[in-house]
Amino acid sequence: MKSDLSIPTKASPPSELRAVSSLAWRAFVQAFRTNATAAVGAVLFMIIVVLAVAAPWIAPYDPISQDMIVRMEGPSMAHWLGTDYFGRDTLSRLLYGARYSLVIGLLSIVIAVAVGTVIGLTAGYFGGRLDIVIMQVMDVVLAFPALILGLILVAMLGPTMMNIVFAIAFTAIPPFARIARAPVIALREREFVQAGKALGFSNLRIMFRHLLPNILPDILVMASLWMATAVRTEASLAFIGLGIAPPTPTWGGMVREGFENILDNPSLAIFPSLAVLILVLALNLLGDGLRDAIDPKLRTEP
Amino acid sequence: MTAFIIKRLGFAVVTLFAVLSLVFFIVRILPGDPAMVILGDQASAASIAALRQKLGLDQPLLVQYLNFLVGAIRGDWGVSMVSGRPVIGEVLSVLPSTIELTLVSLFLGVILGVPAGVWAAVNRNRIPDVVTRIVSLLGLSAPAFVSGIVLLLIFAIALQWFPVISSGQDTSFSGRLRDLALPAVNLALIMAAYVTRVTRSAMLEVLGQDYVRTARAKGVPAGVVIWRHAMRNCLIPVITVIGLYLGILIGNSVLTEIVFNRPGLGKLIVGALTQRDYTMLQGMIVIYTLIVVLVNLITDLAYGLVDPRVQYR
Numbered sequence: 001m002k003s004d005l006s007i008p009t010k011a012s013p014p015s016e017l018r019a020v021s022s023l024a025w026r027a028f029v030q031a032f033r034t035n036a037t038a039a040v041g042a043v044l045f046m047i048i049v050v051l052a053v054a055a056p057w058i059a060p061y062d063p064i065s066q067d068m069i070v071r072m073e074g075p076s077m078a079h080w081l082g083t084d085y086f087g088r089d090t091l092s093r094l095l096y097g098a099r100y101s102l103v104i105g106l107l108s109i110v111i112a113v114a115v116g117t118v119i120g121l122t123a124g125y126f127g128g129r130l131d132i133v134i135m136q137v138m139d140v141v142l143a144f145p146a147l148i149l150g151l152i153l154v155a156m157l158g159p160t161m162m163n164i165v166f167a168i169a170f171t172a173i174p175p176f177a178r179i180a181r182a183p184v185i186a187l188r189e190r191e192f193v194q195a196g197k198a199l200g201f202s203n204l205r206i207m208f209r210h211l212l213p214n215i216l217p218d219i220l221v222m223a224s225l226w227m228a229t230a231v232r233t234e235a236s237l238a239f240i241g242l243g244i245a246p247p248t249p250t251w252g253g254m255v256r257e258g259f260e261n262i263l264d265n266p267s268l269a270i271f272p273s274l275a276v277l278i279l280v281l282a283l284n285l286l287g288d289g290l291r292d293a294i295d296p297k298l299r300t301e302p
Numbered sequence: 303m304t305a306f307i308i309k310r311l312g313f314a315v316v317t318l319f320a321v322l323s324l325v326f327f328i329v330r331i332l333p334g335d336p337a338m339v340i341l342g343d344q345a346s347a348a349s350i351a352a353l354r355q356k357l358g359l360d361q362p363l364l365v366q367y368l369n370f371l372v373g374a375i376r377g378d379w380g381v382s383m384v385s386g387r388p389v390i391g392e393v394l395s396v397l398p399s400t401i402e403l404t405l406v407s408l409f410l411g412v413i414l415g416v417p418a419g420v421w422a423a424v425n426r427n428r429i430p431d432v433v434t435r436i437v438s439l440l441g442l443s444a445p446a447f448v449s450g451i452v453l454l455l456i457f458a459i460a461l462q463w464f465p466v467i468s469s470g471q472d473t474s475f476s477g478r479l480r481d482l483a484l485p486a487v488n489l490a491l492i493m494a495a496y497v498t499r500v501t502r503s504a505m506l507e508v509l510g511q512d513y514v515r516t517a518r519a520k521g522v523p524a525g526v527v528i529w530r531h532a533m534r535n536c537l538i539p540v541i542t543v544i545g546l547y548l549g550i551l552i553g554n555s556v557l558t559e560i561v562f563n564r565p566g567l568g569k570l571i572v573g574a575l576t577q578r579d580y581t582m583l584q585g586m587i588v589i590y591t592l593i594v595v596l597v598n599l600i601t602d603l604a605y606g607l608v609d610p611r612v613q614y615r
Binding site: 136139140143144145146147148151152155156228232235236239240241242255259262263266269270273274276277280281284285288 | 313316317320321325439440442443444445446447448451452454455459466549550552553554556557560561571572575576583587590591594595598
């Protein structure tokens with residue numbers, strides 16, 4: 001604890017990565033200590049991650065093996081959450097489905113964060129005409145609702161996993177460009193940036209080593225909120241019929257299949273719906289709590 | 303003001319042009335001949351050539367591009383590959399029901415969301431605040447198809463207050479209201495969740511300001527302070543986000559229309575997707591772009607009506 005608080009000595013300046021991660025880490029620790037919302041969200045999220053990772057060991061059945069004798073059964077001891085139209089075990093499919101939701105959500109947001117941050121940093125740091133052009137393009141993309149843009153892109157590119165990731169990432173780039181750009185415009189006039197320039201640091205070094213750590217907490221908050229949107233968009237696309245092709249178990253696809261038999265067995269649509277809801281809620285709780293913790297103005301405790 | 307409108311109009315036109323160009327070129331860059339995609343692998347070379355000619359795919363790319371742009375502007379969006387009817391006619395025939403659904407839900411969402419947000423802000427950190435925050439977070443976490451399915455199960459299947467599958471033929475007022483009720487409530491709840499959060503934080507911000515304290519110190523009744531003095535300034539951010547959320551509403555209307563089997567743009571686009579109706583899809587992209595650009599334009603202009611301080615640059 002004591003070492004955390006000590007100011008980095010001149011003898012060993014913190015490495016780029018350490019500086020970035022320690023700042024973010026402190027924000028996170030502070031968030032969980034002061035904010036129950038963030039903690040609840042984080043715990044829920046971790047539970048889903050653990051279940052998804054452990055799916056091959058804990059799933060009672062193969063998620064795509066069909067058993068026509070036990071079609072459309074309700075919950076029982078053998079099948080805790082029942083079976084679907086093809087006699088596949090709902091619980092096993094949910095566990096495996098979590099993997100696709102998480103991987104697509106995470107991957108698309110990692111891409112969006114990386115690309116968006118670089119775009120926003122560049123626009124904010126250099127300013128001028130470049131800034132205007134970049135942000136106009138971002139505004140055009142931002143004008144589109146994520147679901148509509150994702151739907152258009154996936155429809156044009158074809159519903160494969162990488163295309164879905166790309167489409168969702170594309171819809172999420174502009175908000176990250178914006179959130180990165182705004183503080184950079186103020187920061188670039190500050191002494192530490194001017195000093196860096198005077199010392200002859202390269203623009204890249206100033207941008208990534210000196211400016212990036214300052215905007216990282218904001219970006220992480222946005223990342224968790226936008227991952228919620230990404231998961232929701234992926235499930236919605238799958239529900240529309242633009243998900244990874246069956247028999248791959250995706251939550252949205254399971255709701256779609258369950259919805260077709262909703263009059264016979266509503267539970268087939270309800271369980272995967274709940275799964276999507278819980279994951280999105282967990283990410284929103286996490287993001288909300290982190291934002292309150294990072295922005296002192298919004299903190300719930302006075 | 304005029305200069306501002308012209309500037310926003312210019313931006314809208316540029317956006318439209320950019321998206322149309324993007325759609326055109328992405329579709330052409332993609333591997334696979336559209337004619338082959340439409341007809342499938344089994345089609346004969348002759349029928350593919352005939353369709354290529356019909357779609358104008360045998361012409362130079364630049365000619366195709368210009369034809370596409372001119373056609374899009376003149377409302378000639380080609381003919382549906384499935385029904386054989388003009389795309390624009392199909393789109394215009396379902397557009398009113400989507401607009402009806404969106405506007406009714408927008409209205410309901412604001413009616414629900416603004417008072418809820420004010421209630422939460424006034425009771426900050428007390429039970430009403432906590433309840434509203436949890437409910438609104440749930441509302442904005444639930445994908446529209448999840449909340450739609452829940453509503454369908456409760457009110458159409460269990461309670462049987464509304465038809466599960468509406469015929470859509472009942473054109474009387476009460477019949478249309480019955481068809482509209484569940485989808486509109488579904489979208490309105492999502493809208494209300496967003497509006498509640500924004501109203502709450504805007505209200506908290508305004509309530510902390512000097513002029514509110516002055517009004518209270520003067521002995522102005524609490525209700526008047528909140529609904530007359532504070533409300534006006536609180537509305538600015540609310541209106542800003544209503545414009546933004548209209549986009550979310552349009553996106554969610556697709557899912558809602560599927561769940562409740564309601565005719566509209568959403569059902570049309572999904573039909574076009576499953577039947578690989580390539581021209582229809584292109585028309586749908588044009589209409590969605592138009593809607594999005596128009597909504598943004600209206601929101602921009604609406605600021606000035608609410609906030610006279612807005613500088614039109």
